[in-house]
Amino acid sequence: MKKIGIIGLGMLGNAITLHLLDSGFEVTVYNRTKEKALHVKAKGAYVAESPKEVSEKSELVIIVVKNAEAVKQVSFGQNGIIEGNHEKLIVADMSTIEPSESKNISKKFQEHNIIKLDIPVMGGPNVAITGDLVMMVSGKKESFDHCEKVLNTIASKIFFLGESGVAHSMKLAMNLQITMLALALSESITFVKKLNADPKKFLEILNSTYFKTGMSENKAYKMIEGKYDTTFTLANLKKDISTITNTANSLGVKLPMISKAEEIYENAVKAGFGEIDYTGIIEYLKKINE
Structure with missing residues (x-):
């Protein structure tokens, strides 16, 4: 499998495309805003006019778009993926969507004799560019086995989880974790500063215990300084938080903390912090504590 299609050239899709090109794959891309494809075109990607053309030229099409509606549009809309179907085609969805939507989309692909895998990921463009x-x-499973070499190029760790929808369930649970970690660090740093204590010492103590995380060891120091290398925007995390709460509500599961987090992140987006890194939620806390 050497011919790969990428639909969606946001920060993550762009980085994955560049890494696949560097790894020797033939990559065809499509993005609704063509200007976003210029960089990868200069690196050797073929820019298609439609998702249909991507699927015609690819053995594996990876979808990396905003939400379930966008997945359905590029898949089943005019000049969508299904219109370029051929015998070797497999579709893999990397978008963060509801598990129920994932199952429904998989069923619709099956109606067109197309296999779909769910392949959500953890990590931003900074690790996607190196395949980590x-x-x-x-x-x-047999479709996963067929694509495994490509997927191992994209990811350094892969967890096969079974039937359709399960991977997206795990992805939402992981994003719940990063939401809470970002908020916990932001509140602790804000609290320590208000007590006239050194937030870097707080991190030094925290990171000497088993309560430390990758976020507390790396991004938290930038949070103190108000410097952000945006790998995943605050607005995009807010969108995923809403996906988590919608999924929980549909299951009748009460998750009071993520519901409160949704309110906080929504207010932060309204306050103008949507396009900075999600750990910039600390900037919203600064604002409401002025």
């Missing part, structure tokens, strides 16, 4: 994402996969 962590990937969760669900769907047909």
Whole structure:
């Protein structure tokens, strides 16, 4: 499998495309805003006019778009993926969407004799560019086996989780974790500063215990300084938080903390912090404590 299609050239899709090109794959891309494809075109990617053309030219099409509606549009809309179907085609969805939507989309692909895998990932463009994402996969095992070489190029760790929808369930649970960690660090740093204590000493103490995380060891120092290398925007995390709460509500599961987090992140987006890194939620806390 050498011919790969990428639909969606946000920060993550762009980085994955560049890494696949560097790894010797033939990559065809599509993005609704063509200007976003210029950089990867200069590196050797073929820029298609539609998702249909991507699927015609690819053995594996990876979808990396905003939400379930966008997945359905590029898949089943006019000049969508299904219109370029051929015998070797497999579709893999990396978007963060509801597990129920994932299952419904998989069923619709099956109606067109197309296999779909779920392949959400953890990690941003900074690790995607080197192929060090962590990937969760669900769907047909034989299709995963067929794509495994490509997926191992994209991710350094892969967890196969079984039937369709499970990988997206795990992805939402992981994003719940990063939401809470970002908020906990932001509140602790804000609290320590208000007590006229050194927040860097707070991090030094925290990181000497088993309560430390990758976020507390790395991004938290930038949070103190108000410097952000945006790998995943605050607005995008807010969108994923809403996906988590919608999924929980549909299951009748009460998750009071993520519901409160959704309110906080929504207020932060309204306050103008949506396009900075999600750990910039600390900037919203600064604002409401002025």
